[in-house]
Amino acid sequence: FFVSTSHGLENVLAREVKSLPDVKDVKVGKAGVSFIGTTKSGLASLLWLRSGLKLMEKIGEGQSIQSKDDLYAFVGSVDWTQYLSPDQTFKCDATIGQHVQSDISHSHFTALTIKNAIVDQLRDRMGKRPDVNLEDPSLSLMLYLHRDKATLYRIWSGEQSLHKRHYRQEMTSPTSSSPIHKAALRESTAAALLLLTGLSPLLSSSDSTCPVIVDPMCGSGTFLIEAALIVCDTAPGLIRYRSRRDVPPLQWLDLEGDAPLLWKDLWKDAQQRDLRKPMVADVGRTGTWLLGNDVHPGAQSLVLNAASRAGVLPLIRLSTGDAATFRVSPSLVGQHRPLMVVTNPPWNQRLSEGAETSWSAL
Numbered sequence: 001f002f003v004s005t006s007h008g009l010e011n012v013l014a015r016e017v018k019s020l021p022d023v024k025d026v027k028v029g030k031a032g033v034s035f036i037g038t039t040k041s042g043l044a045s046l047l048w049l050r051s052g053l054k055l056m057e058k059i060g061e062g063q064s065i066q067s068k069d070d071l072y073a074f075v076g077s078v079d080w081t082q083y084l085s086p087d088q089t090f091k092c093d094a095t096i097g098q099h100v101q102s103d104i105s106h107s108h109f110t111a112l113t114i115k116n117a118i119v120d121q122l123r124d125r126m127g128k129r130p131d132v133n134l135e136d137p138s139l140s141l142m143l144y145l146h147r148d149k150a151t152l153y154r155i156w157s158g159e160q161s162l163h164k165r166h167y168r169q170e171m172t173s174p175t176s177s178s179p180i181h182k183a184a185l186r187e188s189t190a191a192a193l194l195l196l197t198g199l200s201p202l203l204s205s206s207d208s209t210c211p212v213i214v215d216p217m218c219g220s221g222t223f224l225i226e227a228a229l230i231v232c233d234t235a236p237g238l239i240r241y242r243s244r245r246d247v248p249p250l251q252w253l254d255l256e257g258d259a260p261l262l263w264k265d266l267w268k269d270a271q272q273r274d275l276r277k278p279m280v281a282d283v284g285r286t287g288t289w290l291l292g293n294d295v296h297p298g299a300q301s302l303v304l305n306a307a308s309r310a311g312v313l314p315l316i317r318l319s320t321g322d323a324a325t326f327r328v329s330p331s332l333v334g335q336h337r338p339l340m341v342v343t344n345p346p347w348n349q350r351l352s353e354g355a356e357t358s359w360s361a362l
Helices: 010-018 039-048 068-076 107-126 187-196 222-231 236-240 259-273 276-286 297-310 348-353 356-361
Strands: 002-004 024-029 032-036 055-062 089-096 139-146 149-155 212-215 290-294 316-320 339-341
Touching: 010 024, 010 032, 010 187, 039 055, 039 236, 039 259, 055 068, 068 107, 068 149, 089 107, 107 139, 187 222, 212 222, 222 290, 222 297, 222 316, 236 259, 290 297, 297 316
Parallel strands: 089 139, 212 290, 212 339, 290 316
Antiparallel strands: 002 032, 002 055, 024 032, 055 149, 139 149
16 A cells, blocks of 8 residues: 655654554655555555545556557556446546656556556456546546556545545535635644644543643634544544445445445444544533634634534634734633644745734734
8 A cells, every 4th residue: 555645744644554453564655655454454544544645555567668558558457357347437547757758658648548458458358348437436546657667556545635524615515605714724734743743632531631722823723623633533534434435445346345344343443432522521521622713703614614514613712813912711721731832824925915924923
């Protein structure tokens, strides 16, 4: 397997991967982590990884790929009847590395060669070909070409990046009237940065070791929500996947025997570990430990909507005002200690929009 992440977060991801079942030979690479694992490992990755983006399984490797004919022959050497039926759909993408022959150096036309090899084989063997679906395919494929070597992957995470938890309304509804904050932090990045601080799940809802986490420039609340999910030991997949049909490997021919039962067990275990409900029930006794503030009133509605969908809204207390005047009230935080401040101040082009003052406020 290979799971990608943002540059600089590879070691965080590696620690997550090592905690998964049946995993061995974990290696940190460029913008990702490779590992050897089982079907259970792959499904657990989809359910639990917070800092990952795309999970892929290598299903073929070809050498001396110098031309379109070489590529067609390599892809055609894979037995596609074990992965795909004519009644299913698929999508294939190509990523081109360095020193690739000009005949196969264009990603679009290279992807067409892959597609042709697959549909021709299935048509010859089964009398019918599968259709291509660019939006929601049964099987997503990716081929990486570098020099004369081709590596073919099937994508366990499908067309949806693992950073999308689906608590942001606009991620699930393109017509949503609740737009994403223009500088919203990617969920996986927020989670990885929080993991770097040492934030970890509580042992129980009565555990008083949870730190008070403050974001004085919270925007759409990504840090606050991801912190709640980490502390509550909530698997991101519990929010992301609404049904089994949303989990690509559960639709694959070669996994249809074991994968559904494994997923059922993993899902049940994740539900038992999830502390959101007991934490919400205890918030009146223990005090609030997630505090967010933003100078823009509109940000509060974004946080409220997203936190509600994530099931952590009662754990968060919000205020509107300048970061310079923001104060933490002891009456809010109860027994929780110590204090941690985490935020994503304006940067890059937003600094030219007058945002320098926010740094002084911070």
